[in-house]
Amino acid sequence: MSSSPLTVVAIETSSEMASCALLCDGRVTYRESSGVRTHSQSVLPMIQELLAEAGIALADCDAIAFGAGPGSFTGVRTACGIAQGLGFGAGKPLVPVVTLAAMALACREQQGGDVDAVLPVLDARMNEVYWAQYRFDGDLPVAVLPPALSAPGDVAAQGEAVACGNGFTAYPEGFAPQLAAAAHGGAMPHAAQVARLGAAALAAGQGVPAGEAQPLYLRNKVAYTKAERADINEAAAIAATAAAAAAGAAA
Numbered sequence: 660m661s662s663s664p665l666t667v668v669a670i671e672t673s674s675e676m677a678s679c680a681l682l683c684d685g686r687v688t689y690r691e692s693s694g695v696r697t698h699s700q701s702v703l704p705m706i707q708e709l710l711a712e713a714g715i716a717l718a719d720c721d722a723i724a725f726g727a728g729p730g731s732f733t734g735v736r737t738a739c740g741i742a743q744g745l746g747f748g749a750g751k752p753l754v755p756v757v758t759l760a761a762m763a764l765a766c767r768e769q770q771g772g773d774v775d776a777v778l779p780v781l782d783a784r785m786n787e788v789y790w791a792q793y794r795f796d797g798d799l800p801v802a803v804l805p806p807a808l809s810a811p812g813d814v815a816a817q818g819e820a821v822a823c824g825n826g827f828t829a830y831p832e833g834f835a836p837q838l839a840a841a842a843h844g845g846a847m848p849h850a851a852q853v854a855r856l857g858a859a860a861l862a863a864g865q866g867v868p869a870g871e872a873q874p875l876y877l878r879n880k881v882a883y884t885k886a887e888r889a890d891i892n893e894a895a896a897i898a899a900t901a902a903a904a905a906a907g908a909a910a
Contacts, residue, residue, distance in 0.1 A: 665861055666720045668706055668745070669854035672698040672738045673730025673758045674781070674825075679705040680850035681720075682858050683713045689851050699737050706745075717749045722866050724857025726848050727755035728875035729789040729806055730781060735874040746869030753872040754857040754865060758848040761856060763793040763800040766823040766846035776803070778816045778838075779846060780826030783808055786833070788826035789877060790814050799859055808877040814838065 669680040677698040680689035690705035692698070710716060725742040728735035739755075746753045762779035777800065781789040788811050793800035803817055811826065811833030822838055823846040831839060860866070 665722070665858045666715070667722050667724050667754070667854050667858045667861065668709070668717065668720050669724040669726075669756075669850040669857055670702055670706070670738045670742055671726035671758070671761070671848050671850040671853045672702065672734040673726045673728055673848050674734065676847065676849075677701050677705075677734075678850035679709060680854040681706075681709040681713055682854040683715065687851050687854055688712065689849070689854075691849075698734060699741070702737070702741050717745060717751070720749075720751060722752045722754050722857060722861045723749075724754040724756050724853050724860075725872070726758045726761060726850070726853050727873070728758055729783070729808065729877045730758050730848060732876070732878070735876070739872060739874045743869045743872060746872070751869075752861070752866030753869050754860045755867070755872050755875070756853045756856045756860065757791075757806060757875060758853075759789060759791040759806050760793060760800045760802070761848045761852040762824055762846050763791075764798075764852040764856060765849055766821060766843065767795060767800075768852075769823075769843070769846060770821060774821050776816075776818065776820035778814070778820040778822040780811075780814060780822060780824040780842070781848070782825045782829040783878065786810065786830065787878075788814060788824075788830070790824075790826065792817055792820055799856070806875065806877060 664685045667682040671678045677692045692701035723742045725738040759779045763777040766777045767774040776794045778792045783789045791806040792804035811830040822842040827842040828844045
């Protein structure tokens with residue numbers, strides 16, 4: 660691996676906001692698009708804008724990172740599928756990044772960088788939340804409690820930790836009062852943090868071939884709704900288009 664700064668494209672679509680980011684020359688730029696129903700259509704244009712703005716092509720990037728979950732079932736499949744299409748087409752490794760780790764990093768940055776432990780809590784719908792706890796080793800989150808799915812009342816920090824995420828606003832009465840009272844609602848999964856964590860993971864040798872990248876599911880999915888099937892099919896078609904475009908650009 661070269662000692663020069665890594666260049667990483669990142670995709671995050673696990674929540675209501677889709678975001679894409681580019682880490683290039685140590686600087687992160689990003690685009691955002693709201694509306695779950697438009698995630699699959701918005702990702703490629705955002706990536707193309709970021710690459711054009713930086714004056715580089717996907718072939719110049721070292722890897723593609725994506726928010727692997729937990730999160731919206733369709734959303735994490737969309738991010739993984741499009742990342743795989745780009746990775747296959749451009750011959751680039753993929754770096755799956757846990758969305759809760761990205762939330763922990765976002766929370767720490769919002770708090771000024773002096774936070775030692777973070778408890779991110781993400782709304783999982785159906786009166787449940789995804790959550791984990793992280794401590795920071797330098798600038799990187801390390802899992803103290805691994806990602807879990809539970810009722811809000813079962814969320815409990817190990818020692819002192821800053822709590823954050825939209826789970827607290829989704830179920831304000833569901834958590835232990837002391838935990839809910841101290842929570843910050845703003846931190847959410849975002850491609851800016853996915854890019855930074857993806858670069859660190861890639862530098863540590865944790866990139867994987869596109870065909871081996873998988874989403875992180877904590878809830879078993881036994882059936883798709885009609886809308887979800889349509890989203891999945893659309894994401895697959897866009898991934899195929901991305902692969903063809905990336906292969907053409909790399910040729």
